[in-house]
Amino acid sequence: MTQSEHQQIGFRLAKTAELTEVAAIDWNETIESIPDIGTWAEENSSSLFNEVINDLRIMTEESERFLETHTLKEYLLWLNQREMVQRNQESYMKIVLLGDEVNPVGAMWTAQYWYYRNMLIYKNIIKLAASSNERIFVLYGAGHLHLLIHFLEESGLVNVEMTHHYLLN
Template identity: 25%
Template sequence: MKTATKILFTLICLFIFQFTAFAQKQEVLLIGTFHFANPNLDAVQTIDFNILGDQSQKELENITNQIKKFNPDQIFVEWPATDQEKLDSLYQMYVNGNYQSYIKEKYQHTKQFASYNEDETFQLAFRAGKKTGLGKIYGIDYQMSLPFDTVMKAIESAKQTDLMNDISLFLKISTDEANLQRKTLGVTEIILNMNTPEFRAKNAGFYLQTINKAGSKESFAGAYSVSEWYRRNLYMYSLVQKLTKSTDKRIVILLGAGHAAMIKQFIALENKFKIVELKDLLK
């Protein structure tokens, strides 16, 4: 009887420990998005989307209102980590209400104006941060050169015609789908579509399914390119790990959808955060 009691007590303690460990997990709202300012620096070239239109602005207000209810302790964005001081300055101007006058005076007649005026960092993250009362938005991007041209040359040199066709087809289908959504859907629906398990798996899988195979048996140009992509995202996630305090209950990570697809995998493997999806906040 005593042995049975001890076993039961041990099982209860184990259950309580596991339940407590789960309950104490910090929550992360992971949002993958398209680049509102559309710099067309990615392989998928898309048409412009009117993020400044009345309907888009209304939807951004709704999204950020829900993020406010989520009440994050920190927000991380795709901004160079090495340029945090500038991000701090811009955010303080935004909070103080003189951001628009500043960018109009400094950038209105430059190519940079669209980015400062339309980018998701300012349209979404700054708006959510101000509503939540955050004093700082953190940039976690670690930019590096991805040798895509080298990969294409390696494919051509190895006469990997089928692989080249697979890459071209993937890019064409992705471009067509993205452009159709930009023509027919609002910003909320587009973002939600970019955060489905299917979209993330397709996005993250592309590199292993195609790019990783580029080059002859003696060339690892493709694998090197994929490793650089992983490295960039690992560096970004490393900053999330380092900057998230033990006292933070909830954080937001807002990145391009390709990065978010990778970060989702890292979060799952680390098993520290409980992922919250934007669709759940918008119900």
């Protein structure tokens, strides 16, 4: 058993709900034409990149501390708060600013990889909704939440219900 959300929550929840199927909907492939931000950062000094890494480190440490002193239910409610979702999204918006006019590495990575990845995840979710009565539980890392909610709500194809709706009832 790993520490990933799909192992710790997804498979256990599926077992408890006696589901016969769990669908893998992620997409995470390397695309040759998309710049590697890590490689770019190694080759270029960037205080903004260091700021993003530091922000992510702080969020991870805060998250770990919160989980150590709270129940899983409290942690999930905290992690899914609008302000936490916004903090995650702000990191990606800072990544967009990496590079320069000649090589806008951050904007290229965010548009051509991050948004593309989340659009493919969205597409896979929609494909699972075979009927208007279908109920789908989607479990994803916090960084994806802003875009997935945005894509799903704006599609008009599904009704999105958030974690707190179920955890508070």
